[in-house]
Amino acid sequence: MMSRQAFLCSVGSLYLSLLLFFSLLMDVYARPANHSVLKERAGEAREENEILPPDHLNGVKMELDGHLNKEFHQEVFLGKEREEFEEDSQPRRNRRKLVGIFSKVDINNDKKISAKEMQRWIMEKTDEHFQEAVEENKMHFRAVDPDGDGRVSWDEYKIKFLASKGFNEKEIAEKIKNNEELKIDEETQEVLDNLKDRWYQADNPPPDLLLSEQEFLSFLHPEHSRGMLHFMVQEIVRDLDQDGDKKLTLSEFISLPVGTVENQQAQDIDDDWVRDRRKEFQEVIDANHDGIVTMEELEEYMDPMNEHNALNEARQMIAVADENQNHHLELEEILKYSEYFTGSKLMDYARNVHEEF
Numbered sequence: 001m002m003s004r005q006a007f008l009c010s011v012g013s014l015y016l017s018l019l020l021f022f023s024l025l026m027d028v029y030a031r032p033a034n035h036s037v038l039k040e041r042a043g044e045a046r047e048e049n050e051i052l053p054p055d056h057l058n059g060v061k062m063e064l065d066g067h068l069n070k071e072f073h074q075e076v077f078l079g080k081e082r083e084e085f086e087e088d089s090q091p092r093r094n095r096r097k098l099v100g101i102f103s104k105v106d107i108n109n110d111k112k113i114s115a116k117e118m119q120r121w122i123m124e125k126t127d128e129h130f131q132e133a134v135e136e137n138k139m140h141f142r143a144v145d146p147d148g149d150g151r152v153s154w155d156e157y158k159i160k161f162l163a164s165k166g167f168n169e170k171e172i173a174e175k176i177k178n179n180e181e182l183k184i185d186e187e188t189q190e191v192l193d194n195l196k197d198r199w200y201q202a203d204n205p206p207p208d209l210l211l212s213e214q215e216f217l218s219f220l221h222p223e224h225s226r227g228m229l230h231f232m233v234q235e236i237v238r239d240l241d242q243d244g245d246k247k248l249t250l251s252e253f254i255s256l257p258v259g260t261v262e263n264q265q266a267q268d269i270d271d272d273w274v275r276d277r278r279k280e281f282q283e284v285i286d287a288n289h290d291g292i293v294t295m296e297e298l299e300e301y302m303d304p305m306n307e308h309n310a311l312n313e314a315r316q317m318i319a320v321a322d323e324n325q326n327h328h329l330e331l332e333e334i335l336k337y338s339e340y341f342t343g344s345k346l347m348d349y350a351r352n353v354h355e356e357f
């Protein structure tokens with residue numbers, strides 16, 4: 001078993017050192033508030049070092065650190081176009097894009113979106129995220145396989161990883177070649193151990209610890225490989241499980257570290273955090289509603305290719321904006337709830353609604 005700290009290490013040593021820093025200062029930030037700060041930093045760190053497995057996976061409902069993916073429904077609604085909505089704050093253009101998406105989702109062209117149509121769309125967008133991951137992986141693989149023989153050894157990866165942590169790449173390579181001891185701090189060592197576990201998991205038989213481009217994709221993006229998805233769920237349960245029975249109760253799923261909430265503002269953020277998690281646990285993740293989330297249930301929940309989940313998600317998305325209660329989404333409803341679907345508001349949604357038709 002790996003300790004909670006060791007698990008956090010897998011997100012990046014930056015996370016851990018900041019956590020330590022905050023606790024030393026007896027800071028008043030609550031966990032979610034803390035987390036957003038840390039996540040930003042982790043994001044920055046990732047840009048510098050894209051060979052590390054990301055915490056956040058587009059189109060997957062939970063992050064590696066056990067947090068719910070807040071952007072999930074926008075990711076599966078917009079697919080690759082999500083970035084365009086983020087960059088482009090012009091309501092007219094966003095509106096036009098949204099109208100375009102609407103007509104693509106509405107396959108039978110009856111001017112309303114059914115749950116089935118939305119489900120099919122979600123599956124399509126999920127695949128889009130995966131194809132993106134495949135493309136990005138080509139790039140990242142080239143970075144770890146400079147000699148281009150299509151195989152990366154654990155040692156080669158380890159050298160790249162340590163170099164990204166500020167170690168001298170040549171020195172480290174030389175020491176590994178000569179089997180000399182590396183002086184690595186405990187924190188970095190824990191991250192390394194965790195990465196090595198994952199490396200073993202991603203390595204298909206025969207276990208030679210050499211990863212091909214395909215295996216490296218499983219290493220960075222476990223969400224599309226059954227075995228890796230299983231491994232990822234084990235890691236998450238290990239982090240949240242308090243009594244070691246490898247299952248999660250509601251209280252394990254919503255518990256906050258003791259003493260992290262010290263002011264009202266932080267308390268409010270935490271209340272939201274707890275409420276969202278309770279709802280997700282009871283209504284979605286615990287599929288048989290027996291009050292316990294098993295690894296199997298969590299794995300089903302996190303599987304991006306699960307059509308049943310996609311249909312659920314489709315129904316939820318429709319329910320949010322279905323003002324006339326016909327279990328379908330009309331264009332007006334989508335435009336009115338643009339912020340929910342795209343993350344950006346359309347101030348003039350009603351004014352020109354019929355312009356395009």
Ligand SMILES: [Ca+2]
Pocket residue numbers: 106107108109110111112113114117
């Ligand atoms: Ca339709």
Ligand SMILES: [Ca+2]
Pocket residue numbers: 241242243244245246247248249252
């Ligand atoms: Ca438990």
Ligand SMILES: [Ca+2]
Pocket residue numbers: 286287288289290291292293294297
């Ligand atoms: Ca259950």
Ligand SMILES: [Ca+2]
Pocket residue numbers: 321322323324325326327328329330333
């Ligand atoms: Ca409707």
